[in-house]
Amino acid sequence: MLELDAITAGYERGAPVVRDAHLTVAAGEAVGLLGPSGCGKSTLARVAALLHRPDAGTVTLDGSRVTGWRHRAPRAQRTAIGVVFQQPRLSADPRLSLRDLIAEPLRATGRRDEAAARVRELSRTTGLGDDLLGRRPHEVSDGQLQRACLARALVLRPRWLVCDEMTAMLDASTTAALVAVVEAYRRESGAGLLAVGHDRVLLERWCDRTLRWDEVAAA
Amino acid sequence: MKRSAAVPRNARNALSAVGRSASEGSPPTPLLSVRGLSVRFRMRGGRHIAAVADADFDLAPGECLALVGESGCGKSVLASALLGLLPGNAQTAGSALLGDVDLLTADERTLARTVRGRRIGLVPQSPAAHLTPVRTVGAQLAETLRALTGTRKQDLDAAARAAAERAAFPVDHLDRYPHELSGGLAQRAATALALVGEAPLLLADEPTTGLDRDLVDRTVDELRRHVDEGHALLVITHDLAAAERVADRVAVMYAGRIVELADAACFFGTPGPRHPYARGLLNALPERAFTPIPGMPPELGDLPPGCAFAARCPYATDACAVRPAFTDGVACHHPPAEEPARA
Numbered sequence: 001m002l003e004l005d006a007i008t009a010g011y012e013r014g015a016p017v018v019r020d021a022h023l024t025v026a027a028g029e030a031v032g033l034l035g036p037s038g039c040g041k042s043t044l045a046r047v048a049a050l051l052h053r054p055d056a057g058t059v060t061l062d063g064s065r066v067t068g069w070r071h072r073a074p075r076a077q078r079t080a081i082g083v084v085f086q087q088p089r090l091s092a093d094p095r096l097s098l099r100d101l102i103a104e105p106l107r108a109t110g111r112r113d114e115a116a117a118r119v120r121e122l123s124r125t126t127g128l129g130d131d132l133l134g135r136r137p138h139e140v141s142d143g144q145l146q147r148a149c150l151a152r153a154l155v156l157r158p159r160w161l162v163c164d165e166m167t168a169m170l171d172a173s174t175t176a177a178l179v180a181v182v183e184a185y186r187r188e189s190g191a192g193l194l195a196v197g198h199d200r201v202l203l204e205r206w207c208d209r210t211l212r213w214d215e216v217a218a219a
Numbered sequence: 220m221k222r223s224a225a226v227p228r229n230a231r232n233a234l235s236a237v238g239r240s241a242s243e244g245s246p247p248t249p250l251l252s253v254r255g256l257s258v259r260f261r262m263r264g265g266r267h268i269a270a271v272a273d274a275d276f277d278l279a280p281g282e283c284l285a286l287v288g289e290s291g292c293g294k295s296v297l298a299s300a301l302l303g304l305l306p307g308n309a310q311t312a313g314s315a316l317l318g319d320v321d322l323l324t325a326d327e328r329t330l331a332r333t334v335r336g337r338r339i340g341l342v343p344q345s346p347a348a349h350l351t352p353v354r355t356v357g358a359q360l361a362e363t364l365r366a367l368t369g370t371r372k373q374d375l376d377a378a379a380r381a382a383a384e385r386a387a388f389p390v391d392h393l394d395r396y397p398h399e400l401s402g403g404l405a406q407r408a409a410t411a412l413a414l415v416g417e418a419p420l421l422l423a424d425e426p427t428t429g430l431d432r433d434l435v436d437r438t439v440d441e442l443r444r445h446v447d448e449g450h451a452l453l454v455i456t457h458d459l460a461a462a463e464r465v466a467d468r469v470a471v472m473y474a475g476r477i478v479e480l481a482d483a484a485c486f487f488g489t490p491g492p493r494h495p496y497a498r499g500l501l502n503a504l505p506e507r508a509f510t511p512i513p514g515m516p517p518e519l520g521d522l523p524p525g526c527a528f529a530a531r532c533p534y535a536t537d538a539c540a541v542r543p544a545f546t547d548g549v550a551c552h553h554p555p556a557e558e559p560a561r562a
């Protein structure tokens with residue numbers, strides 16, 4: 001279970017962008033979080049992904065209370081969550097080839113020897129051919145780069161996925177393809193999903209249940 | 220799919236019929252006439268990338284054409300070509316006549332002085348980036364008015380208010396800076412600027428990217444209002460729902476070519492799209508089958524000699540090793556028969 005309880009979070013003292021948010025995702029469940037841009041949903045997604053420390057409230061991951069965020073999060077918790085953001089160009093190191101980009105979390109956790117096999121497997125599921133794996137971010141399209149970022153999010157076989165506007169920049173076919181990759185992974189692994197977005201039709205089609213921002217957080 | 224455009228489609232057709240000639244067979248006088256437009260980029264090592272090949276279309280006053288396709292299909296390059304904003308390594312062929320000016324061969328001085336802003340108003344992709352951050356919206360409108368219309372100093376205030384009102388930008392926000400505006404208001408401010416020069420042709424490049432659905436609807440409804448007032452509008456977008464809401468006709472681009480050009484009501488309703496790629500794109504929508512087209516588009520620098528969609532196409536045959544000509548609104552050797560009505 002991924003539980004967010006009474007979360008208040010922001011970037012400036014006294015000006016929280018998320019107030020008193022409550023959200024629970026059961027193991028294996030897919031929950032959509034729907035809200036307009038600027039409402040704070042991305043900040044809440046970062047809290048859930050252990051990337052942003054909240055000012056108040058608790059996050060509980062599979063029964064253990066989270067006490068550290070970012071590099072202060074214990075490795076076992078950090079690696080239990082895969083994250084995909086809206087803008088692949090902002091989150092991808094421009095110096096790495098897509099192959100290294102995907103494998104990077106394995107290297108960072110000392111599992112370098114698994115990299116080749118795992119990248120091969122993920123490149124198949126995400127549809128990235130050998131030629132594309134050798135290129136750097138500026139040499140591929142947004143859709144291709146987002147496929148690589150999704151592969152990276154899956155490389156450690158996380159029990160949880162947080163997708164923050166993963167497809168907002170993409171065309172209909174690439175959107176459907178990426179959602180299909182996420183769903184195939186979830187079927188095989190039983191991972192839970194928090195999908196944050198502004199497209200109601202998409203989230204309702206994708207997720208088991210979809211919550212509006214005003215049902216989750218205080219105004 | 221939800222259909223609740225600001226203007227009912229039949230009323231819209233009646234309107235655009237005004238732009239079209241009354242008698243069948245004699246086409247309306249287009250405002251913009253594009254023929255054989257091609258753009259190639261010369262790359263290092265003498266390679267070429269064919270970003271746009273042989274685009275043909277017309278656009279009449281009071282009409283909206285949506286150019287749809289995924290990122291990298293060439294639609295933004297086509298827009299840049301019309302604005303004369305291609306990078307130095309681009310080579311163009313064909314023609315794009317806007318009245319008596321060929322946008323592809325006109326010199327920069329003509330484009331800057333008489334075309335951009337005056338004959339073509341650009342509604343930009345990211346309005347926040349398009350607006351000058353250190354000046355208020357009112358000051359930017361006044362400056363653009365002075366530059367494009369020669370409005371006298373003492374009349375600028377009133378003219379700026381009128382320009383804001385035309386784009387539904389609230390006049391009590393004219394003293395705000397761009398970063399103080401919501402996404403929707405920034406979009407309206409940018410639209411107000413695009414309308415200042417009374418350009419007959421509006422070109423909107425991905426005007427709804429990153430906007431929430433409500434804001435998408437409002438933005439395209441406002442654009443539609445300007446079409447109904449007589450502007451011609453070319454919308455470039457990957458957002459099919461936005462295209463459906465605003466357009467009279469749809470052009471689908473794939474790998475640098477227009478592969479289908481169709482009436483919007485037929486395309487989004489029945490009988491539906493005719494080109495297999497266009498059909499796949501619509502079927503990928505979450506409100507439809509939500510099924511992706513297998514594979515990815517080919518590289519523009521490495522196109523197959525035949526149909527560029529063949530590797531992904533369920534209808535491909537040996538005939539498709541030859542590039543299909545664009546005839547009767549579609550570039551395909553085997554346009555599939557009408558799709559059975561969807562449940």
Ligand code: SF4
Nearest residue numbers: 526529532539551552
């Ligand atoms: S020409 Fe052939 S490969 Fe191309 S879209 Fe038509 S049927 Fe498919």
